[in-house]
Amino acid sequence: MEGLVSMKSSASSHPAAIGSLPRRPTFSIRRSQVTLPRVKRFSAAAASIRAQQFVQPDTMDASSAAREEPEIVLKAKEWEVGMLQNELAESQGIRIRRQPPTGPPLHYVGPFEFRIQNEGNTPRNILEEIVWHKDNEVHQLKQWKPIYTLKKAMEDALPTRDFVGALREANRRTGLPGLIAEVKKASPSRGVLRENFDPVEVAQSYEKGGAACLSVLTDAKYFQGSFENLEAIRKAGVKCPLLCKEFIVDAWQIYYARTKGADAILLIAAILPDLDIKYMIKICKVLGLAALVEVHDEREMDRVIGIEGVELIGINNRNLETFEVDISNTKKLLEGERGKLIREKGIIVVGESGLFTPEHIAYVQEAGVGAVLVGESLVKQSDPGQAISGLFGRDISS
Numbered sequence: 346m347e348g349l350v351s352m353k354s355s356a357s358s359h360p361a362a363i364g365s366l367p368r369r370p371t372f373s374i375r376r377s378q379v380t381l382p383r384v385k386r387f388s389a390a391a392a393s394i395r396a397q398q399f400v401q402p403d404t405m406d407a408s409s410a411a412r413e414e415p416e417i418v419l420k421a422k423e424w425e426v427g428m429l430q431n432e433l434a435e436s437q438g439i440r441i442r443r444q445p446p447t448g449p450p451l452h453y454v455g456p457f458e459f460r461i462q463n464e465g466n467t468p469r470n471i472l473e474e475i476v477w478h479k480d481n482e483v484h485q486l487k488q489w490k491p492i493y494t495l496k497k498a499m500e501d502a503l504p505t506r507d508f509v510g511a512l513r514e515a516n517r518r519t520g521l522p523g524l525i526a527e528v529k530k531a532s533p534s535r536g537v538l539r540e541n542f543d544p545v546e547v548a549q550s551y552e553k554g555g556a557a558c559l560s561v562l563t564d565a566k567y568f569q570g571s572f573e574n575l576e577a578i579r580k581a582g583v584k585c586p587l588l589c590k591e592f593i594v595d596a597w598q599i600y601y602a603r604t605k606g607a608d609a610i611l612l613i614a615a616i617l618p619d620l621d622i623k624y625m626i627k628i629c630k631v632l633g634l635a636a637l638v639e640v641h642d643e644r645e646m647d648r649v650i651g652i653e654g655v656e657l658i659g660i661n662n663r664n665l666e667t668f669e670v671d672i673s674n675t676k677k678l679l680e681g682e683r684g685k686l687i688r689e690k691g692i693i694v695v696g697e698s699g700l701f702t703p704e705h706i707a708y709v710q711e712a713g714v715g716a717v718l719v720g721e722s723l724v725k726q727s728d729p730g731q732a733i734s735g736l737f738g739r740d741i742s743s
């Protein structure tokens with residue numbers, strides 16, 4: 346086969362470069378020879394795949410000849426690169442793996458009936474499942490709306506509003522944490538939270554009840570949300586700045602969120618290596634968006650505190666791998682040196698998940714949060730906006 350293959354990683358050193366952080370290498374057929382990134386260290390599994398690939402000619406049979414087909418070599422390389430990305434992420438304590446683009450090259454069964462175990466082909470927990478699904482979803486969306494079309498759409502997008510400023514102002518006005526109220530129809534842990542869900546009605550109700558900002562879930566498969574909901578809320582004239590609550594795995598999603606009316610986006614430290622967070626924050630700055638960087642444990646908190654430009658850190662009390670909710674997590678992560686450093690840097694901390702009562706709000710406020718993100722306890726009530734007074738123990742609407 347003469348059309349050999351080259352691999353381009355479109356990661357750019359310019360932070361604001363559109364589409365600069367693809368998880369998947371993109372491939373194109375070229376006449377030149379195979380060009381691959383220098384992969385210095387292979388995982389044991391990847392190395393054994395390579396060993397399988399380079400069999401001696403005199404032991405070749407039909408299946409081993411097939412191994413030399415560029416397409417198959419490419420699949421093996423793709424898998425290796427995926428494995429390497431996961432190894433790098435793991436070195437930062439990230440347990441959530443990315444799905445290798447093609448999965449382990451199972452063609453390499455070979456004459457010895459040798460098979461790499463299917464480990465790596467099945468998500469280990471719900472967060473990993475969501476991320477793998479999201480990777481594929483984004484891959485397809487990018488074909489449908491390439492980045493240059495988003496650039497054009499951004500020219501007509503409504504201006505962004507000051508998400509961080511709105512939280513500060515609410516905190517100053519009420520003496521309570523600023524509220525980010527979540528427009529959330531359903532969740533993997535709780536199922537459907539609100540039947541007859543009307544996102545605009547819920548958003549308007551939250552605004553009336555005193556929310557400083559809103560969080561709008563846009564994931565369809567696991568949360569029954571959508572970008573149409575985000576857009577509809579923005580276009581309905583809701584003044585609260587909007588967080589696009591999405592599982593961001595690719596910079597493309599940030600541009601897309603901007604075209605749909607987002608004022609802020611969520612970056613989850615459990616799924617993004619430091620470099621991705623850093624560049625995505627820079628992209629946000631260029632686009633006028635705020636970034637809420639979410640952590641769940643000490644290691645993630647330490648990573649995120651060290652990233653320049655972080656203004657908002659969310660502490661999720663929900664473990665997204667197990668669904669366990671424990672609001673003392675907020676306190677734990679703000680104790681001692683960490684809390685001190687956060688205060689010195691002027692970072693606003695958002696307490697997220699599992700907040701149901703005025704005591705819960707007081708508890709996380711005492712721990713040091715300047716804002717809270719609340720979904721279930723509000724959205725389940727017949728009048729979500731009115732439920733805000735119940736949650737805070739008083740009317741915060743004026």
Ligand SMILES: O=C(O)c1ccccc1NCC(=O)[C@H](O)[C@H](O)COP(=O)(O)O
Nearest residue numbers: 532533534535665697698699719720721
């Ligand atoms: O809510 C879930 O079940 C969930 C599962 C997997 C990943 C993320 C998930 N939720 C995202 C959130 O963190 C919450 O929507 C948000 O913090 C509000 O939480 P709550 O007030 O408990 O609804």
